[in-house]
Amino acid sequence: MGIKDRLSFAAGCVALLLCAVNVAYAADAPSGGTPAAIPGTVLAEKYDTGGQGSAYNVASVNGTDNGYRPDGVDLQTTTATGGGNDMGWTAAGQWFKYTVNVATAGTYIVTFEVAAESAVSDAFHVSNSTGTNLSGPVAVPDTGGWQDWVTVTATVTLPAGTQTLTIDQDNGGWNIYSAAFVAATSSEAPYGGTPAPVPGTVDASNYDTGGQGIAYIVTSVNGTADSYRSDGVDLEVASDTTGGYDLGWTSAGQWFRYTVDVATAGVYNVTFRVAAPTAVTDGLHISNSSGTDLSGSVNIPETGGWGDWADVTATVTLPAGEQVLTVNQDNAGWNVNYLEFVPVETGGEEPYGGTPVVIPGTVLAENYDTGGQGAGYNVASVNGSDNSYRSDGVDLETTSAPGGGNDLGWTASGQWFKYSISVADAGKYTVSFEVAAPNAVTDAFHLSNSSGTNLTGSINVPATGGYQAWTTVTATVTLPAGEQVLTLNQDNGGWNIDDFAFSTGSGVTAGNVFAPFEYLGDLNDANQLPGILSGSGAKAVILAFLVPQSNECDLAWGGVNGALPDDTLGSTSVGTEIAALQAKGITVAISSGGAGGQDGSAYCSTAAETQALYQSVIDQYHVTWLDFDLENPQTSGQPARRAQALAALQKANPGLVISYTLPLGTGGLNNGDNGTTDLADAKSAGLNLNIVNGMAMDFGNEGADQATEAEEGTAAEEQQVKAAGLTSTIGITVLPGTSDDDPPVYFTLANATTVLNWAKANSYVTLLSFWELNRDNGGCPGSTTDEDTCSGVSQSNYEFSSIFDVF
Structure with missing residues (x-):
């Protein structure tokens, strides 16, 4: 039967598969009569002749461009570079045979040009005439579409001579255009003939020789600067300062091998010089010749672009001697220029930058000690998206976080980081940790000393709203003087930390404290704050006042034209200056209310609204002490509403100190609002009112000794606090110099010394303060009126501060 007759017969069968499969040649034969040469390229359309069951096996006859050959099935016009037809309509169990002639027995790398709309695992394999699987399963990636072409590779070992190979379709959903066979080099060798020394730098372009399947595996051959080496793939001229060539076109499943010679067995930090336009999670890992993952998953940060370079670091443990390391590409989207191996001197821990952090002061989380894994830190895996800092x-x-720089994340149970510090004076310190977490973490971490003693107890991290929504939690530690190492132990994961600041703290948690008031409304610019605190020598300050604007549930600083978060006073943000003070170890408290204003509870309709308002203050300024100066008539339910809000606020912010500053007479606090009613409501709400601070001023008794009246009023106040069932300590706030009584009454320098000595003799007094720092100078001696900017008595600058400083 001639060709026309066979075609007529086939057409007569219409679309019956039964007819189609019986259209067969006498025997299987190579397409075109000549076996395809290997090495060489076999086109998918040139499967053998012989028809169904002989040259191929298909479940159905498809194809949209079968004019190429009379027995064509599953062929279509292709957009692949070579043109012609590709084979599609793949399905599990189908197969196509190809007769080939292998010039030389040996191992061959087969590069398949394929396309798929979605990835297909175990798409196909190559077998010989006995059915032996030569290639193992070959996966086809998601290429973007049926005509978007990429290459995938496999390795086969073939005898010499004419033979039949079968492409077995194990799962459907992909197209194939061709299979190119290239002889594999017989053995792997280091590039240049000499292993790269470790410690040292290994250029990514100097992967081993041996070719595809031996020195490297790539799914496609790319590169724009392959003149560097004859078997170069995926190389381009590097824009890095070191020059040379980088390796790009990364793709999941690709790998490159490097022969190295390790001088000394041990732990090494490996710094990868990488570039990426977007961050890549689990970008790569290093394995040894047995396939063991040495580095763990290494994330690639967003560096800004393919030519913008940054460093990421992992840790590997290597034996001594010559060995092969493999850089495995686990996810695509990054370039690498080199790998630098530096030994980790275990036991050689040193403070970052060479100098321990001075305490009081702030320890930045990113400045953990040097020494690497097992010495400066212990981590289960190496992560990070901004490791260029070190x-x-x-x-x-x-x-x-307000301080900028880096935070430390990827917390996990059992990890730890060490920090070298130098403590100026032995004693008790308040530690304020700046943390963030999307969900609350119980027993998140603790600080320990070099002997492993837990100094802080378990510290909980509240839910802050996200990994970059920051708040402060506090703890208390007792430290000896001198240089020492503290360990930040991660007991449970799920939180970030930016820094932890050590201060002498509020008197409630760390002994007695002198904390004068400073009224921001008296300043032209917030940048005056550091100079004032430096001059006074005070280690704590109460900044006043936050008050609602226009009878709204909001808060604003005096002198600032807008409610928080607006806080620019003059040229400077109040927050910037608070952060600067905190960095110097100065405790900053923020006071609301005052003689001319209210706290936020006056205009917030619920306790929850009030709580949220003051949480925003904590979040913006990272303070651990809030004061409420209560002097004005209060609205109905306000004391109870405020107490409920603050009790909940304390629960959400462990370690938060709350103080009430209240008017004081010689007989103690007022009976009622702005006095004993506020104490009763605090008790009822379960508020831990840490300090009840009496304003020991304006007693109105002409000729009376101001120190004596302050002592009498404070003693009576302490009894009232006890009677209310509270455990609060007591504060004394005086008015240096002239009071606003008529005739004038003076609180003198001698009175200050008397009150200091009395406070030191009565342990329930933990706070000394005065209104305000701007008055602590002799700029208006003899004045008979209450001044904001001077005391009215003869004194040197900050002389009242110098007396109270010793408290």
């Missing part, structure tokens, strides 16, 4: 950086990322 060569051995792990778990660091760019932070949105």
Whole structure:
């Protein structure tokens, strides 16, 4: 039967598969009569002749461009570079045979040009005439569409001579255009003939020789600067300062091998010089010749672009001697220029930057000690998206915290980081940790000393709203003087930390404290604050006042034209200056209310609204002490509403100190609002009112000794606090110099010394204060009126401060 007759017969069968499968040649034969040469390229359309069951097996006859050959099935016009037809309509169990002639027995790399709308695992394999699987399963990636072409590779070992190979379709959903066979080099060798020394730098372009399947595996051959080496793939001229060539076109499943010679067995930090336009999670890992993962998953940060370079670091443990390391590409989207191996001197821990952090002061989380894994830190895996800050950086990322820089994340149970500090004076310190977490974490971490003693107890991290929504939690530690190492132990994961600041704290948690008031409304610019505190020598300050604007549930600073978060006073943000004070170890408290204003509870309709308002203050300024100066008539239910809000606020912010500053007479606090009623409501709400601070001023008794009246009023106040069932300590706030009584009454320098000595003799007094720092100078001696800017008595600058400083 001639060709026309066979075609006529086939057409007569219409679309019956039964007819189609019986259209067969006498025997299987190569397409075109000549076996395809190997090495060489076999086109998918040139499967053998012989028809169904002989040259191929298909479940159905498809194809949209079968004019190429009379027995064509599953062929279509292709957009692949070579043109012609590709084979599609793949399905599990189908197969196509190809007769080939292998010039030389050996191992061959087969590069298949394929396309798929979605990834297909175990798509196909190559077998010989006995049915032996030569290639193992070959996966087809998601290429973007049926005509979007990429290459995938496999390795086969073939005898010499004419033979039949079968492409077995194990799962459907992909197209194939061709299979190119290239002889594999017989053995792997280091590039240049000499292993790269470790410690040292290994250029990514100097992967081993041996070719595809031996020195590297790539799914496609790319590169724009392959003249560097004859078997170069995926190389381009590097824009890095070091020059040379980088390796790009990364893709999941690709790998490159490097022969190295390790001088000394041990732990090494490996710094990868990488670039990526977007961050890549689990970008790569290093394995040894047995396939063991040495580095763990290494994340690639967003560097800004393919030519913008940054460092990421992992840790590997290597034996001594010559060995092969493999850089495995686990996810695509990054370039690498080199790998630098530096030994980790275990036991050689040192403070970051060479100098321990001075305490009081702030320890930045990213400045953990040097020494690497097992010495400066212990981590289960190396993460981080902004490790350019330091060569051995792990778990660091760019932070949105006010101080900027990096925070430390990827917390996990059992991890730890060490920090070298130098403590100026032995004693008790308040530690304020700046933390963030999307969900609350119980027993998140603790600080320990070099002997492993838990100094802080378990510290909980509240839900802050996200990994970059920051708040402060506090703890108390007792430290000896001198240089020492503290360990930040991660007991449970799920939180970030930016820094932890050590201060002598509020008197409630760390002994007695002198904390004068400073009224921001008296300042032209917030940048005056550091100079004032420096001159006074005070280690704590109460900034006044936050008050609602226009009878709204909001808060604003005096002198600032707008409610929080607006806080620019003059040229400077109040927050910037608060952060600067805190960095110097100065405790900052924020006071609401005052003689001319209310606290937020006056205009917030519920306790929850009031709580949220003051949480925003904590979040903006990272303070651990809020004061409420209560002097004005209060609205109905306000004392109870405020107490309920503050009790909930304390629960959400462990360690938060709350103080009430209240008018004081010689007989103690007022009976009622702005006095004993506020104490009763605090008790009822379960508020831990840490300090009840009496305003020991304006007693109105002409000729009376101001120190004596302050002592009498404070003693009576302490009894009232006890009677209310509270455990609050007591504060004394005086008015240095002239009071606003007529005739004038003076609180003198001698009175200050008397009150200091009395406070030191009565342990229930933990706070000394005065109104305000701007008055602490002799700029108006003899004045008979209450001044905001001077005391009215003869004194040197900050002389009242110098007396109370010793408290």
